[in-house]
Amino acid sequence: MTVPESTYRVQLRPEFTFADAAGIAGYLRDLGIGALYASPVLDAAPGSTHGYDVVDPTQARPALGGEAARQELSALLKELGLGLVVDIVPNHMSVEVPKVNRWWWDVLKHGRDSEYAAFFDVDWERGPLLLPVLGDDDAVGELTVEGDELVYYDHRFPIAPGTETGTPQEVHERQHYRLIGWRRGNAELTYRRFFDITTLAAVRVEDPKVFAETHGEVLRWVADGDVTGLRIDHPDGLADPGGYFRRLRENAPDAWIVAEKILHPGEPLPQSWPVDGTTGYDALREIAGVFVDPDGEPGFTELATELGVQTGYHRVEAEARRLVTDRILVAEVRRIAALLPDVDPEQARQAVAETMIAFPVYRSYLPEGASHWAAAIAGARETRPDLADALARLDTAVRENPESELATRLQQTSGMVVAKGTEDTTFYRYTRFAALNEVGGNPDRFGLGVEEFHRLAAEREAGYPAAMTTLTTHDTKRSEDTRARMAVLAEVPGEFAEAVRRWTARRGIDEPSLNLLAWQTLVSTWPIEPSRLRDYLDKAAKEAKLRTSWTDHDEAFEADVAAWPEDVMNNAELAADVEAFVKRIEGPGYANSLGQKLVQLTAPGVPDVYQGTELWDFSLVDPDNRRPVDYVARREILARITDGELPEIDASGAAKLLVVHKALRLRREHPALFRGYRPLRAEGPAAAHCLAYTRSPDLAVAVTRLPVGLEAGGGWRDTVLPLPAGVWTDVLTGREVTGDLATLFDRYPVALLVRGDV
Known part of the structure; x- marks a missing residue:
């Protein structure tokens, strides 16, 4: 099996083609990447900027250069020793044109x-x-x-x-x-x-003929060695995800296969799926969570309540999911309900809807995941005791024949309800602390403890060491650096609350959840162009579906939201106040960014670097995260680092590129160092501010967490990291080091340590 040491995601589009990807292949090799990871490359709808709207799965997309350009890219990647991972879309096709x-x-x-x-x-x-x-x-x-x-x-x-x-x-x-x-x-x-x-x-890929027709071309590329890995989009929409993956594995036995499966905390990947792991949203939740201060929760809850933002997460989520079942996916719910015999049609519809609303995870895969199905039925019964008989009949029908059309459609549609109701609605309504509102996240859980992080990392190493890990994707609600700076707010909840009160009094948005989201977003992306923030807030308002939506517009409200960014930035006193606050959190935000990035690049799993994020990238949800990347600037910085420069931590982002480059090169050149996982616990007064572990006896990683609290407590003082005996060198700086954290972190808030002559 060809498992890459790392991947680099590129968003192909008519403005960035196969030839353009080939143009950065040498840079990716020099950066330390193991495989180019491309967005969908099959023929897509005219003008598509993302490729998920496939219209012809039998040919490489002409707008990207077609088959000849694809072959040229593949040949170049092979020559450079890089793999190629392709994103494929088995669930649907575009019928817009x-x-x-x-x-x-x-x-x-x-x-x-x-x-x-x-x-x-x-x-x-x-x-x-x-x-x-x-x-x-x-x-x-x-x-x-x-x-x-x-x-x-x-x-x-x-x-x-x-x-x-x-x-x-x-x-x-x-x-x-x-x-x-x-x-x-x-x-x-x-x-x-x-x-x-x-x-x-x-598309009905459960039909062997349909599978063959929709996958034949990509599988030919795999057989030819042109494609070494496959990323599978939205498998939860399939009738039989397990059967799909088994058929795919039979046809691509040596490919690295990862599934875009959103796992809720504690939910295992279905054991029957012959895949190497998920695309990493579970890892994102864990890595980002350990940089969030749980002590900030009361302050943010108080602020949200004061502003009129709803703080009962599960209530908000249930309301949003019910909106989906009752107003958006009505046809799907009715089609499922019609399959339940001997039940009043309206009772059947409500029973189906309430069951999907109550799902604790995206979906079950009966007979696997029976506990999740049982929890959904129990939750529906608790919410609607008047539907007891209909729910009992539904439960019996599904359990007795889990391969029936009723069971299949209900399970594959529950994932739609959860995704649309939670990610695309709740996450824009429940804005208490938006850094937690991420794909695969659970916003009611404020941060993650170090010991829990260690346990989850060890589990990944034991169970899915070849799973992808990520911090930014084309689907994340905000980029990793935006999220990292936003995480600092959890350490200064009082200061932020006072600031929001001042700023809202000057120029608030007349919808509480969007208002709180807007201020969090502004300080986390500052300085941001007003047009980008305007487009983001427009999307956020419409996804929330509170005052306006994509289909039913409140024109006056939308106009006010559109004017907000420039109103704030053109108010000299208000803008100066915002900028002063940003200066307060900017440095700690950089520390969080470097810390989470080094963890992602060195912890168990195959790390993905989303395009451009080797430098600071303060992007928001798509399409903002698909903006062009300046590779000329990145090549220049990489050349300086290769020549020995140790950049300062400043707005250039060069320090992040140093961390990315050094970690990736070490992974690629010494993969044996990255086998295993063991916690390494600091000792001393500031021990809680250090996250550290070893991946092998000769490799240790240490990063700073909660930097504001660290500084307020007097710094590292006498805190030490008990490194095993031997001579240790920090790969980032090239100097010999000891376990004294004040000295170890005097240049960068992170350290990548090797022992001996590695």
Whole structure:
């Protein structure tokens, strides 16, 4: 099996192609990376900036350079000794522009007689395929016919053979599909989609033929040695994730395979999945959590309550999930409820909805995960005792036949409810302390203790040593450095609360949760361009669905939110006050950034570096995190470091690149040093501020945590790290060191130590 020592994620798009990726391959090798990790490379919707909207899985995306450019990139990576990890999307395909998806076009044209009819998860028993694309139902009068296509403005649809005569409306009535008002989609859709996105239609990869057609090209690349690893997007949306991974492993026995599986705290990865681990959100939660001060919780709860922000996390989460079941995924819930026999339809709908709302994890995989299913049923019964009979019937039906359509659809849809209700709604409503509001996170848990971190790291080394670890991805709510600076706020809750009160009095946002989120975001990304902050707050407001949303707009509120960044920054006194506060937390934020990065790069697992984050990167949620990366500047800094420069910790971010480079090179050149895990505990008055461990007898890692409290307590004083006997050298500085922490950390707040002549 080809397990990389590390990966570097790049976001391919028409502006950054296979050729552009080849252009940075040498830099990645020099940085110390083991494999290039690419976003989806199969043909995607026109103009796609991310590639997850695949339209043709049988060819490399022409907009990236096509097959020839892909081959050239693969050949170069092999020459440089780098692997290639590719992100693939088995759950869905884009149908936004039907004509560019030849399978979907054929289904629309021929209906159930199409050779691709079984490729998509369509409920044909409910009649013609419903397509929610019209402004409203009356807009059917605006249809025209052009040749063999039915046209609605920029939307074009095929006309079935022999049905082309008569008015456009008469032609429309003869098709295998019906164009309906877009607002009807959530409640009446007749095909399964990706979350609430009607332009992404679910694909039935549980069918061996569909699997072969959708995976054949990528598996050819794997067989040829061009692709060494696969990242699997959203497996929880599949009917049978375990079966999918077993089939994938059979076809790619030597590939490194990681699953984008979101694990809740304490939830194990299904043991039947033949994968190397997750894509690392569990590691992110643990690494980021150990840099958060639990003592800050009361102050933030008090501030949130004072401002009118909801602080009952589970109540907020339940309300958000219910919003999803009752208003967004209505069609999916009804389709599942219809499969429950001998139960009143409305009772069945409510029972299905309440069960998914109560899921303690994303989904179960019965018969695996039976305890999670039981917890969901128990939670639903507690919330809705009036549904006891319907829930009992649902529980019995699912347990007795876990492979039934009822059990399958309910489990795969529960993941949609949890993701949409928790990550995409709750995390923008429950803004008490936003550094915790991350994919895979649990915002009601304020920080993680050192001993728990050690236990979880040791478990990863024992169970999934080849799992990916990460701090930033294309899906994270904020980048690692933004989160690291935000974590400092937990050490100064009183100061921050006073500041927020002052600032809100001058220019608050008239929605409490967004107001608190905005101030946390501003100080964590300062200085940020007003346009970037404006776009972020617009997305946050619409995802929260409190005062406005993507479909139902409060124009006046949106205008006020849009004006907020410039109003704050153009107010000289207010901006100066914000900047002064940022200066207070900036240094500790840098320390947190370096600490969490060194931990991620050296702890158990395969570390991924998201594009550009080898320097400071204060990005926010997508699309902000897909901005172009300045590789010229990074090459120049790397060259200076290679020549021996030890950069200062300043706004340039060069110190972070030093840490990334030194750690990655050590992993790649001496992989045997990174086998095993043992806690290393500091001793002395400031011991709680040091996180340290060994990965082998000759490698130790030590980082600073809670730096504000460390300084307030008088520094390291006589605190020591009891290193095993021998001569130890700090790889970052090149100097011999002892376990005296005041000396060890006098240049950088982190240390990467090797013993002997390594």
